[in-house]
Amino acid sequence: MDAPLNHIFFPISFNELFSTWDHFPEAVPYAGGTDLIGRQGKNIINLPKVILCLDKLAELHRVTRTEQYLEIGSMVNLNTLIRLGKISRSAETGNGRKDFLAAEKTPAIVPKILSTCLENIAGIQLRNTATIGGNICSASYLYDLAAPFTALDAQYELRSANTSRWVSALWFHSSGERVLESQELLTRVRLPLYQWDYSIYKKFRNDDLFSNEILIFLAKAQKNILTDIKVVYKANTILRNKNGEDILNGKILPLSRKMALDFLQNWQDFLGNRSDITEFSKNAIISNIEENVFILSE
Numbered sequence: 001m002d003a004p005l006n007h008i009f010f011p012i013s014f015n016e017l018f019s020t021w022d023h024f025p026e027a028v029p030y031a032g033g034t035d036l037i038g039r040q041g042k043n044i045i046n047l048p049k050v051i052l053c054l055d056k057l058a059e060l061h062r063v064t065r066t067e068q069y070l071e072i073g074s075m076v077n078l079n080t081l082i083r084l085g086k087i088s089r090s091a092e093t094g095n096g097r098k099d100f101l102a103a104e105k106t107p108a109i110v111p112k113i114l115s116t117c118l119e120n121i122a123g124i125q126l127r128n129t130a131t132i133g134g135n136i137c138s139a140s141y142l143y144d145l146a147a148p149f150t151a152l153d154a155q156y157e158l159r160s161a162n163t164s165r166w167v168s169a170l171w172f173h174s175s176g177e178r179v180l181e182s183q184e185l186l187t188r189v190r191l192p193l194y195q196w197d198y199s200i201y202k203k204f205r206n207d208d209l210f211s212n213e214i215l216i217f218l219a220k221a222q223k224n225i226l227t228d229i230k231v232v233y234k235a236n237t238i239l240r241n242k243n244g245e246d247i248l249n250g251k252i253l254p255l256s257r258k259m260a261l262d263f264l265q266n267w268q269d270f271l272g273n274r275s276d277i278t279e280f281s282k283n284a285i286i287s288n289i290e291e292n293v294f295i296l297s298e
């Protein structure tokens with residue numbers, strides 16, 4: 001028996017894309033294809049019956065910078081962004097406490113935490129093909145980029161035939177339901193150009209190659225006042241503890257020992273009730289937060 005025919009469309013404009021999608025509501029956007037087909041490991045791969053290949057939509061390949069934001073098209077591949085990060089890296093300061101307390105305020109184009117995350121995703125060949133949009137929109141896994149984009153307060157632009165809306169990465173990844181509506185496309189990621197003086201990225205590999213645990217610790221100071229701190233943890237879900245952040249925001253550096261311990265206790269309480277996180281992961285999160293918060297304390 002003949003194999004059923006697949007339809008593959010290469011729209012060159014959003015009009016064309018959305019009108020094709022209207023005709024074939026079951027059509028699936030195809031970016032780099034590494035999530036759609038990359039894990040099949042068979043000689044004959046299963047493709048969605050109708051494919052909307054996003055490659056010819058020039059707008060989705062663009063990276064632009066305004067005074068306040070870096071905007072990344074959803075079809076930009078992971079290595080392109082790594083390369084851009086390397087160009088800007090020389091302008092950024094280091095991440096030890098010494099640097100943190102005396103940091104220059106030079107906004108790097110690609111935040112270091114994002115570059116580090118990208119460099120730790122799979123191998124170079126996969127990163128040449130896999131796109132930002134595919135990593136964010138996978139329905140199978142909560143992939144790694146959810147962590148830095150949440151920590152960096154990224155916004156995602158979602159477009160359909162008649163609407164366009166911006167949603168926060170935090171909401172997109174933690175709302176507990178699929179935020180992308182049917183026939184809706186992620187078009188751009190908008191990142192505020194904001195300099196973090198202290199940034200730590202930790203990836204814990206676990207048994208599932210595709211579902212990594214990540215901890216991000218970011219802090220910013222102005223004249224030795226801690227003006228912003230963010231701790232984000234990702235596994236199959238995204239966690240951010242805003243009450244904990246409020247304990248330290250606005251405090252003088254170095255932090256007192258007591259303040260650091262209060263922060264730690266707050267995280268312990270926050271994690272204590274979560275049945276979706278293993279004891280092993282809770283211990284790993286706490287010991288990493290402990291290490292970082294004590295670097296900022298006396």
Ligand SMILES: Cc1cc2nc3c(=O)[nH]c(=O)nc-3n(C[C@H](O)[C@H](O)[C@H](O)COP(=O)(O)OP(=O)(O)OC[C@H]3O[C@@H](n4cnc5c(N)ncnc54)[C@H](O)[C@@H]3O)c2cc1C
Nearest residue numbers: 031032033034035036038130131133134135137143144186
């Ligand atoms: C061997 C291997 C190792 C890997 N290791 C890691 C790892 O360590 N960390 C990690 O984070 N990931 C890892 N991955 C996953 C990889 O990062 C993703 O497969 C990749 O980012 C998906 O991007 P893509 O462009 O190939 O997406 P595609 O496969 O083309 O699409 C993925 C999904 O997103 C949808 N989609 C794509 N673009 C859009 C858009 N613009 N709007 C709406 N929906 C869209 C598609 O319809 C599809 O459902 C690994 C994958 C492999 C095969």
